[in-house]
Amino acid sequence: MIPPDVSLLLEEKVQIVPYNESRLILVGPVQLPIDIDNKIYLFQLYCWLKVSEGDASSLINKAGNMGSVLEELAALNLAEFQHSSVLVYGDFQHSEDALVRMHSICHTGDIFGSMRCDCGFQLRTSMKMMISHGTGALFYLANQEGRGIGLISKAMAYLLQEQGIDTVDANLLLGYSDDSRDYTEACNILSYLRNKSITLITNNPEKVKALQESGLKITNRTPLWADRTLYNEKYINTKIKRSGHFLDGKGAREMRHI
Numbered sequence: 001m002i003p004p005d006v007s008l009l010l011e012e013k014v015q016i017v018p019y020n021e022s023r024l025i026l027v028g029p030v031q032l033p034i035d036i037d038n039k040i041y042l043f044q045l046y047c048w049l050k051v052s053e054g055d056a057s058s059l060i061n062k063a064g065n066m067g068s069v070l071e072e073l074a075a076l077n078l079a080e081f082q083h084s085s086v087l088v089y090g091d092f093q094h095s096e097d098a099l100v101r102m103h104s105i106c107h108t109g110d111i112f113g114s115m116r117c118d119c120g121f122q123l124r125t126s127m128k129m130m131i132s133h134g135t136g137a138l139f140y141l142a143n144q145e146g147r148g149i150g151l152i153s154k155a156m157a158y159l160l161q162e163q164g165i166d167t168v169d170a171n172l173l174l175g176y177s178d179d180s181r182d183y184t185e186a187c188n189i190l191s192y193l194r195n196k197s198i199t200l201i202t203n204n205p206e207k208v209k210a211l212q213e214s215g216l217k218i219t220n221r222t223p224l225w226a227d228r229t230l231y232n233e234k235y236i237n238t239k240i241k242r243s244g245h246f247l248d249g250k251g252a253r254e255m256r257h258i
């Protein structure tokens, strides 16, 4: 039994957001002091979890009673679920213009700092851009490893790439599509945090399209290219030549009207 004062303490910071037949349990804001270039900046973390009828039917049907929600969550093996998050900086809800990055998880680049891709650079740089801009939100999408194919499959795709096959063909040869990411969950959370339009940080036209189809209001886009290195050159060239990434602003960060 969860003590009532614990339920009370969490009541305002645990939201249940309707999402089709499921629910998104949204927890936050949690204060995170983050060291960026030897200076500490305060970000606010929200994380969420999709819970379906099969996982916790009473949670779905009896939303509202925090004590029973917490008990049901404790009974689930939550570490086995995919948890995504969003890191918010500044007055994200009210500011006229806010930067948003929808960042797909990259175990190799974000965590281990692999230079085979530009993901780690984009993750860190987008946080700095939000600080300079005054506000923004960095979504970290946990079910989008390898553009939606998962880590094991991305590792196999990497093995094919070591034999000279490019990123797109490696996915296709393994029986996957090149990009199977879905942004609707993240867009739901975004509209919960802010309903004004945003400036999206991306070089990827398909991402802009997919997000607009998911209901996101995007006014501007700002590019974010890493420098080419010996290790990422082929990956970046493939993005431009085969995936149609915008070439504009390479190296620069000016905004583009959508």
Ligand SMILES: Nc1nc2c(ncn2[C@@H]2O[C@H](COP(=O)(O)OP(=O)(O)OP(=O)(O)O)[C@@H](O)[C@H]2O)c(=O)[nH]1
Residues within 6 Å of the ligand: 103, 104, 105, 106, 107, 116, 117, 119, 122, 144, 145, 146, 147, 148, 149, 154, 157, 158, 161, 167, 171, 201, 202, 203, 204, 207
């Ligand atoms: N399948 C596959 N996925 C990769 C590879 N390298 C990085 N990724 C994944 O690609 C995703 C990042 O997507 P990208 O297509 O590089 O970039 P994008 O997010 O679509 O475009 P930007 O918004 O401009 O960064 C992350 O989920 C990475 O795990 C690779 O070689 N093969």
